Amino acid sequence: MSFRTLNDAAQTAELKSKRVLVRVDLNVPMQDGKVSDTTRLDRIVPTITLLREQGAKVILLAHFGRPKGEVKAEFSLEQIVPALAHAVKHHVSFAADCIGDAAANAVNAMQDGDILLLENTRFHKGEEKNDPDFVKALAANGDIYVNDAFSAAHRAHASTEGLAHILPAYAGLTMAAELTALEKGLGQPARPVIAIVGGAKVSTKIDLLSNLVEKVDALVIGGGMANTFLAAQGHNVGKSLCEHDLADTARAIMAKAENAKCAIILPVDAVVAWHFAANTPHQNYGVDAIPEDGMMLDVGPQSVERINAAISDAATLVWNGPLGAFELHPFDAATVSAAKHAAERTKQGKLTSVAGGGDTVAALNHAHVADDFSYVSTAGGAFLEWMEGKPLPGVDVLKNQ
Structure with missing residues (x-):
């Protein structure tokens, strides 16, 4: 293109x-x-x-x-x-x-x-x-x-x-730089391609997830939306942010991913707290043992290892959304760890890393690695719609015929 x-x-x-x-x-x-x-x-x-x-x-x-x-x-x-x-x-x-x-x-x-x-x-x-x-x-x-x-x-x-x-x-x-980076991200990427999608709600990113499972080799789901997928698998998520009414949607996306041979990587453990606040008491639990009164505010250390291993295996990374409540210490740990690992792989010339979205940019800045990614888009809605596979009128009109 x-x-x-x-x-x-x-x-x-x-x-x-x-x-x-x-x-x-x-x-x-x-x-x-x-x-x-x-x-x-x-x-x-x-x-x-x-x-x-x-x-x-x-x-x-x-x-x-x-x-x-x-x-x-x-x-x-x-x-x-x-x-x-x-x-x-x-x-x-x-x-x-x-x-x-x-x-x-x-x-x-x-x-x-x-x-x-x-x-x-x-x-x-x-x-x-x-x-x-x-x-x-x-x-x-x-x-x-x-x-x-x-x-x-x-x-x-x-x-x-x-x-x-x-x-x-x-x-x-x-x-032009943005379009070149996006083409390397999902247009004609070097494979394997991994996508990291986080954030609070599945409902805001249904189109995104449905599009990605057909384009990437592995999809990491984090943030609050991971809880919806875990609940759809039958896990108890306690008082965690979760859209229980989207369980069928989550299962449909997982089925679509399986048909497309896209591996979905969900948390296997989580950092659980009882108050949504920085430095509040917290503890690690496996996702099959989340306390009834607890809230998952970050993915756990075993999950981070799996995510970083997937990043190590990838040639291209597309990232939208944090893995946890990164604004609150220490629930920024997973996002920071994955961001730093991706940045290091990028600096070594082993990974093309493209990221975008307001929270994502803030998270990468928080981890002090935004400058080390191949490209960080400041576009919010346009970046999301590009990831969703939707046409962008202001871009399409500039194409060479």
């Missing part, structure tokens, strides 16, 4: 003086009026830098929050400008609208190499509706379209999909 990338544009098209509309992800966390995590800003710097070096006029499109088609001050992108300018190490101008006179006047005032941020695209109802007239209004300010926001690629919105139909369209550098 190949995509039109910004590198292609740099080689085949004259970017100098061109107005380049770049869809970026500026949906960043804020605290006390300032950006509290600059990860997403840092990810778009390479694309902006390349365009500036080529002499393009860089016009940034983005959404922020959920204003639902109304202008709301708390969702203005103007508050992002200082942090963005610091990230790109260059002055960033701002226009009070993304279409109309405000946008056109700001674009017309640009010099080659300038950076302009247009106001929140979601201040217009036409953005989420992918309205053709709104798409044309956006396109009026650009000669070329670049999408560098994989995290929004699962939405067929005007600025993520519509523009690619009426302007020459390319994947930005970060988008």
Whole structure:
């Protein structure tokens, strides 16, 4: 699968003086009026830098929050400008609208190499509706379209999909890196492939699990969702988080895995506590001996050994979701151990490791190994839908035909 990338544009098209509309992800966390995590800003710097070096006029499109088609001050992108300018190490101008006179006047005032941020695209109802007239209004300010926001690629919105139909369209550098990593993860991976899926509930990841069992050689299930599978096998899970009403679904997924010759790896032991709190008294139990009043808050040491052995056998790892309540010490032990083992195998050149999802990124940062994975996606919904095997409109429109 190949995509039109910004590198292609740099080689085949004259970017100098061109107005380049770049869809970026500026949906960043804020605290006390300032950006509290600059990860997403840092990810778009390479694309902006390349365009500036080529002499393009860089016009940034983005959404922020959920204003639902109304202008709301708390969702203005103007508050992002200082942090963005610091990230790109260059002055960033701002226009009070993304279409109309405000946008056109700001674009017309640009010099080659300038950076302009247009106001929140979601201040217009036409953005989420992918309205053709709104798409044309956006396109009026650009000669070329670049999408560098994989995290929004699962939405067929005007600025993520519509523009690619009426302007020459390319994947930005970060988008291209993400697509390359994902292709190595599940598209055409080196085998054996192992997936680790954790998190609280099976109900949020039924499509994901059903898709993975047909694509990977082994599937590790951890977190609260493992309890649902254990209960479906007849184990007593005490007061652990468990969706008992999904027992049939769990059994169906296990049957599908067996038919697909995908090994499902469930916990054989667990760290049990009686209160959901850090450093609360806890004890290890086999999954066939969980106390009636206990809660499984992490997978146990024997389970960690099995997971790490499976990672050692794999050539490719795809990870979404923690193995336990990693926010609470010591119930982070399994997640940290598996993350460090995967990171070490990756550094040795023995494993391609791709991870994504908000909790997963937080867990890998907690284990201090995020930089050691082959690729860590900051995309939440888009990464999950990719793992589920669903089409991503903002990606599909960039494919070479």
